[in-house]
Amino acid sequence: MGAVRKAANLTLDAALLEEARGLGLNLSAAAEQGLxxxxxxxxxxxxxxxxxxxxxxxxxxxxxxxLPLSRHRPF
Structure with missing residues (x-):
């Protein structure tokens, strides 16, 4: 069973958002990974x-x- 999802409003850099959309990135997954x-x-x-x-x-x-037991270290 997956994690419960909850909607959230975010304010993001407009240029970054457009670039991410242009690359076909999943915005929710990317935001969740970063968070x-x-x-x-x-x-x-x-x-x-x-x-x-x-x-x-x-x-x-x-x-x-x-170090404790350092005499037993092989290196």
Missing amino acids: RAAVAEAKAARWQAENAAALASSNAWVEANG
């Missing part, structure tokens, strides 16, 4: 911001102590 990418990027940025302290702490520990 999906923007949402993923925003979620990743939020996760990094929310976890910045833990990441810094982990990096500092590795810097001070080295």
